[in-house]
Amino acid sequence: MSPLFTPSCTLVGAGPGDPELLTLKAVKAIANATVLLVDDLVNDDVLAHASPTARIIHVGKRGGCQSTPQAFIDKLMVTAFREGERVVRLKGGDPFIFGRGGEEVEHLRAAGIDVAVVNGITSGLAGLSSLGAPLTHREHAHGVVFVTGHAKPGDSGTDWVQLATTAHQAKLTLVIYMGVSSLHKISQGLLQGLPAHTPVAVVQHASLPTQRQALTTLGDLVGTLQREQLQSPSIMVVGNVVQGARAWQAATPQSWTQRAA
Known part of the structure; x- marks a missing residue:
């Protein structure tokens, strides 16, 4: 020594x-x-x-x-x-x-x-922050859930239907890590508990010069990732807070409160 x-x-x-x-x-x-x-x-x-x-x-x-x-x-x-x-x-x-x-x-x-x-800043926070949106908001999200889309071998993983139902009832933001490879399963489960028009942000390489992102809805999530060719490592943020993103607001001029209602 x-x-x-x-x-x-x-x-x-x-x-x-x-x-x-x-x-x-x-x-x-x-x-x-x-x-x-x-x-x-x-x-x-x-x-x-x-x-x-x-x-x-x-x-x-x-x-x-x-x-x-x-x-x-x-x-x-x-x-x-x-x-x-x-x-x-x-x-x-x-x-x-x-x-x-x-x-x-x-x-x-x-x-x-x-x-x-x-501790370090996690990509689930940095990704949505880079788009000018929060993870929580007094009107639109009373909490946030960090969840992995990558189950341990032999583990059935997250019950996406139950999670979506809870998120909808409790006004929770979902931040999904490592979910690209299981995208179809995740989106199908979430759609059973959340409306298809629920906003979603997908951010690849959060905070880096190579960052790419897409704003979409839960119903068009699979199609958006295919069109934009977003891949891992990416985080997905599901919930009304995504409507606070600069690009979302620029595309839709009415107020956030009106859109989230």
């Missing part, structure tokens, strides 16, 4: 992609790391904050693609910590929102390692 510093292990959220959306605490953790385990969706520009002497290990994790086994990543973190390193596990978005951060914390604690977590 190096006598120069005390080993540590920190899960850091790198945000949705734009390196300027990093928190100051994230920048400090990245700069202090001696080993960084970096997910595939982390912008390379974020690594400009790393020490020139830090060891950077890319442990790709991208939905629908071959990924580094989670058990291997867990082992790397434990081994590096026990070798006296300052370990940073760098994740896209936020570690605790579909980033497997909970699983990694459990594994590290079981190994006797204390873990710190630095």
